[in-house]
């Protein structure tokens with residue numbers, strides 16, 4: 343094989359050595375991956391505009407001019423209406439009663455502090471717009487949109503030299519975003535942690551790659567080994583976008599209880615449900631997800647109402663570090679996350695294993 347199979351057009355576009363993107367909420371993980379030759383996108387949808395500006399500076403101070411990205415929920419996907427109180431008043435009494443029953447059954451305490459979710463850009467258009475303005479003002483190298491089409495920011499972002507990545511779970515969403523001119527598409531499959539659609543990673547990636555022309559496609563959902571990376575490139579992707587992989591890393595600021603749960607978990611310990619946010623989402627199973635999966639449970643509400651309903655449980659579980667109640671987004675590749683390694687080693691192991699996989703298929707790499 344004459345060419346390094348890991349040197350892809352995504353590497354050229356982002357100016358990185360390895361075609362691996364870490365999605366993380368942890369700045370230390372982001373910096374470790376960036377400084378090891380990968381790329382990192384920091385999830386900031388739950389942060390105030392001031393915090394986002396501070397985090398951008400913190401990263402810039404540590405990466406010596408290397409590029410990075412920030413991920414937000416874009417205002418186009420946020421309901422225009424309503425104060426928090428107005429939104430909460432629309433939650434039906436029957437649903438509140440069911441949530442209360444769960445709390446009683448599992449002895450869920452009250453949260454200790456203010457509900458973190460209330461900062462979420464997905465609840466408030468003005469907040470989502472202000473978050474986005476920080477990214478545009480700061481001219482961050484890359485903006486990624488986890489929820490909502492980024493088409494409406496492309497012109498402004500491109501004028502400022504910002505690249506825009508759109509995350510999709512359906513081929514028709516990819517088609518629209520490609521037509522709008524996004525710089526790369528993250529094709530995310532059902533295996534993924536967090537909000538995700540119903541199409542498998544093995545199906546969505548080649549389907550989106552087939553319509554993408556020269557635009558790089560990034561495969562997401564269940565990618566936790568070098569074999570996944572090699573397979574993603576064979577499916578037509580130019581790189582991978584990974585979340586679960588970094589949660590139990592040495593640098594990760596996830597609670598040690600969550601890290602231990604992840605290290606012990608397999609795909610069977612994850613569940614795909616809309617009971618946490620109202621949108622389908624893969625997380626570790628917990629009493630909340632198990633109770634809503636029962637036939638007698640009410641149908642989960644739409645977003646953002648279900649998220650407001652679940653937020654007390656989620657926050658109480660975390661505030662009180664109740665191992666029996668806690669959950670986290672986790673993908674089906676979690677079974678390969680078995681050791682608490684430094685992020686740099688996770689990246690290098692993935693690269694080495696991908697190269698070995700190519701070698702196994704094609705013979706010696708030159």
Ligand SMILES: Cc1cc2nc3c(=O)[nH]c(=O)nc-3n(C[C@H](O)[C@H](O)[C@H](O)COP(=O)(O)O)c2cc1C
Nearest residue numbers: 365385488534535536563564565584585586671673
């Ligand atoms: C703890 C956690 C939180 C996540 N939160 C977001 C988010 O806020 N915005 C977003 O675009 N994606 C979010 N994701 C999804 C990731 O961007 C990514 O698509 C997913 O983790 C890929 O699947 P994998 O975990 O199997 O690698 C989250 C993932 C994890 C693990």
